[in-house]
Amino acid sequence: MMDRKKQLPFLLLMMFAIVFTSIGAVDLGRTPPPPPTVKVQLLAFNDFHGALEPPSGSAGRVLTASGNVDAGGVEYLATHVKMHAAENPNTVLLGGGDLIGASPLISALFHEESTIEAMNLMGMDFSSVGNHEFDKGYMELLRLQNGGQHPDGDADGDPYLGADFQYLSSNIFIDSTGKRLFPAYKVLNFNGVRVGLIASTYEATPTIVTPAGVAGLRFEPEIAQINAAAKILKRMKVKTIVVLIHNGGAVPSTTLYNDCTGLSGDILPILDGTDPEIDVFITGHTHGAYNCNINGRIVTGAMSNGRILTDIDLTISRKTGNVVQAQAANHIVTRTVAKDAEMTALVTKYKNLTAPIANQVVGSITANITRTAGANGESPLGDVIADAQLADTTAEGAVIAFMNPGGIRADLTYAGSAAGEGDGNVTYGEAFTVQPFYNYLTTIDLKGSDIKAVLEQQFDNPSAGQMRVLQISNGFTYTWSASAAKGSKVSDMALNGVPIDLDATYRVTCNNFLASGGDNFTAFTAGTNLVYGRFDIDAFVDYLADNSPVAPPAANRITAVP
Structure with missing residues (x-):
């Protein structure tokens, strides 16, 4: 066994060797390479x-x-x-x-x-x-x-x-x-x-x-x-x-x-x-x-x-x-998480500024009136809006009104909102959410053949196999066939039970978007004797006020057959 006096210097020497060897193994001038991928x-x-x-x-x-x-x-x-x-x-x-x-x-x-x-x-x-x-x-x-x-x-x-x-x-x-x-x-x-x-x-x-x-x-x-x-x-x-x-x-x-x-x-x-x-x-x-x-x-x-x-x-x-x-x-985006505080402050600011207008009760309904279309393409809310537009333009001689379905942006719901208006009541803000575009009502003359051309343009619109079914006012009816040839799908057009005469002229109301051929309804541009009316939202609000409580229509003005 080694003598203790001789063992101590030997151990110190070994320790220094280990330390210096360890230091030499570390490259202090290099960083680890980046990972091979980035997420x-x-x-x-x-x-x-x-x-x-x-x-x-x-x-x-x-x-x-x-x-x-x-x-x-x-x-x-x-x-x-x-x-x-x-x-x-x-x-x-x-x-x-x-x-x-x-x-x-x-x-x-x-x-x-x-x-x-x-x-x-x-x-x-x-x-x-x-x-x-x-x-x-x-x-x-x-x-x-x-x-x-x-x-x-x-x-x-x-x-x-x-x-x-x-x-x-x-x-x-x-x-x-x-x-x-x-x-x-x-x-x-x-x-x-x-x-x-x-x-x-x-x-x-x-x-x-x-x-x-x-x-x-x-x-x-x-x-x-x-x-x-x-x-x-x-x-x-x-x-x-x-x-x-x-x-x-x-x-x-x-x-x-x-x-x-x-x-x-x-x-x-x-x-x-x-x-x-x-x-x-x-x-x-x-x-x-x-x-x-x-x-x-x-x-x-x-x-x-x-x-x-x-x-x-x-x-x-x-x-x-x-x-x-x-x-x-x-x-x-569930509503079970905490609200973001900054967004709450922003929403509160604008709700308070909007409240005097938005929370005004403008009418009432008896049940939900939705924009959900049936198999015929017709929705209860679409019927109400078309009726409102016709009512607002009868003084211009209008007998039929058309509404594009894409312009109906929300349902009218029976349950009261956080504004506190109560069940069944409709506020201006809720009505505006349904009709938010500030489109003008436009009344034009169309021949019966033009009306048929408009209705034929509902099919393969916006692309092949799809449909944009216009919402129609009370009194106007027609049938469309899914299997009929393109251009011949619409039949049995009638106004208050009287067949539409293809050569006769009818006074028709739609919004200015449709009147200019919007949503591929170019047949509306054949209209003559154009008269601009009020904003669509104003007509809608007045109709709710004049006809409350409004019940959901049956949505049976259009008949769809195979």
Whole structure:
């Protein structure tokens, strides 16, 4: 055994050797290499339509396997966004268009500024441009983007500073300059990986917006402009590409919000015609909820009114820039979470400003009057609105009124609201939510043959196999056949039981949107002796006041046969 006096220096020497060896093993000048992939989270919703308050009726519910769930309201939506954003610092919040327009009074009364302020608070990053962004023309949309006072002044008393997020669209051009109205794309950088974001707008927007709304603009085909932008991104070596498009697909009413069963509509040919290297399509416009994987591409839709929040998670290779893993989920914006405090303050501010107008009781109803159409395409609320428009224009000689179903934005519900008006009573705010466009009633002369032409245009509208069934006033009846040839589907037109004479002239009322050929009803443009009347909302409110309590009509004016 070694002597103790000799053992101590030996042990010290060994300790120093170990320490120096350990220090030498640590490279103090280098950091660990980054992970081989980056995770990026895309949060998205579409067709918000200024729904700051929780929407009522069917517009505020989502169908699940166990029944309907109440959903929506910006105070809850903001909470859900924050919860998901906290999961990944590489998160971007995206809008699918129609953030504004067709809005309740709490947004419309303030020129949609309240909704843009809410999007700013929520942290919206980018949005595609929807058709309803043009309800007041593109100069007003530019004001909402950039800030500035509305010509009518500051309705809330505060200066408007504009959107903190950027609108994008690849296929809208200004006629006078030939330049795009907004940027076509944006490249995002997440810890060294790049994601290209392309936006597109429904190319048929001029057919579903008043001519004044799109005056001075040109809408190019979606597929061509998406592909052109994708080509530029690929030249820039961007390998992950996301399309944010205000167009989409339709699913049966029985399809659940996270399924893809029965998807149809414009999105399918768009998928077929666009660059196969595009990874994700976030859609809108059709108000459909779906979550699809089509030929390896994620395709999602998030309903409307902030009821659904889409979460898309991409794992991207640092080396190649390509997506190596992708998954998507639609989440219901439930009202069981805590309200976001900032949003509550914003909603309270605008509710208080709106209350003196919104909470006025204008009439009453005996039960829910809904916009849900039957097999014949007719809805009880559509009948009431058509009757209101006819009643308001009888002095102009009107005998028939037509209402486009897309202009009916909510149900009239019997249950009282938080405003405290009581069951069965209808407030101005509720009526406005149903009819929010401030369209003019327009009375024209149409021949009986023109009326038939209008009705024939309901079929294969907006695309093959789909229908837009006009709502009709009391006294007018007709039959349509599903199996009859196109152009010959409508028969047995009658007014108060008397057959319509194809050569006779009838005085007809519709809104100015339809009168200008909107929703592909170009046969209305044959009308002559045009007279503009009052706003549709004023006619609706007066009808409720004069006919209360209003009962749901039977919705049997139209007969559908095989």
